[in-house]
Amino acid sequence: MNFAQGIFMFNVDAGALNNLKNDKKGDGTTITRTKKIVTYDANGHRKTYVLVSAQSYNHFIQATHMDKFKAKYSIKTKEGKKVNYEVDPVKYVDQDLRGYMETDQGLSRIAPFKFSHLISVNGVEILESFNTTSTEGDNMIYQYEIYKTHFKGKFNIDLDTVGRFEARNKSGYQNINDDLIKKYDEEEEYKEIIHKVDKENKVVVLTAKERAKRISEYLKSLNYIQGGAKLTNNFENIAPQFIILVIVESGNNILANVIHESGEYGSGFKVNFEVLKKMLSAYKDDLKSKVYIGRNEGYLDSLQTEIDRFIKEMSEEKIEVVNDIVKNVIDKFEEEICAFYCHADSN
Secondary structure (H helix, E strand, C coil): CCEEEEEEEEEEEEECCCEEEEEECCCCCEEEEECEEEEECCCCCEEEEEEECHHHHHHHHHHHHHHHHCCCCCCCEEECCEEECCCCCCCCHHHHHHCECCCCCCCCECCCEEECCEEECCCCCCEEEEEEECCCCCCEEEEEEEEEEEEEEEEEEECCCCCEEEECCCCCCECCCHHHHHHHHHCHHHCCCEEEEECCCCEEEECHHHHHHHHHHHHHHHHCCCCCCCHHHHCCCCCCCEEEEEEECCCCCCCCCCEEEECHHHCEEEECHHHHHHHHHHCHHHECCCEEEEECCCCCCCHHHHHHHHHHHHHHCCCCEEEECHHHHHHHHHHHHHHHHHHCCCC
16 A cells, blocks of 8 residues: 655646637637636635646656657557457556556456646636638638646555556456466566566566656656647646655545645635645655655745745654755656665565
């Protein structure tokens, strides 16, 4: 029950990262709507939060993962309403980290890498913008929604299940079958990255090096990620500008409430280091790593004074905090992942 946990933020100056289908307005014109959640606060004020789905953001990560790190992904084909793919979580990194739905063979896998939707840290005003397409005669006008905000997202990585595949007769846990176990035991192409094939208990475990590599490269893809909707005119940097990382013996993400709304009617937001301090102190005996805080220069610079104070307070609690720019923090966190697998029980 060991999890690498993270929470992160980035800003959008004027864009729309994840859209819905076109919608007809009352005047008959068409507009591209963005994904959003509308709610009301305790005082009855209407609030709109914009959303980037976990699936969409992970699509951007995976595209970067394949391009930058040459990670091997499964190829999916469609037959009617059915999606087909070869099941081989040892060969295909996406099947290991992100799992797969039940197949014809009855195989399935719960994703070890669990990602939240990304949501704006507070309510936003959405602008209806206009663009034109040059045509013969009159230009064609089209409309779309844009916004300015900061997004937050969080994730959990189940370190015990990455690179570990079972044939347990339970939905989500029957990752492999006898044919795959036989293939992993006999075929040379798998020998270099497989630590153990336990035919009696029907468990296959990858080497510590390969397990750490898969997680680290997926996380490092955040440093190079690009994506969004209508990028020709709406380009935005969607890489994390602020991040907190830790390994903890808990499936509950202890960082989840560190970033929250604040101010009158939730008009602003806060990175609450007092909340972080209390959570780390409460889970002190369960921490399996240092605490890593990344912040890029130029992004929320006023936070640095609070970060410095927090580091000093945590040192008094004997909890070590590493602070650097986001890329360096993610790179350094790889050492924690490697150390975990080198020292963990391979069974």
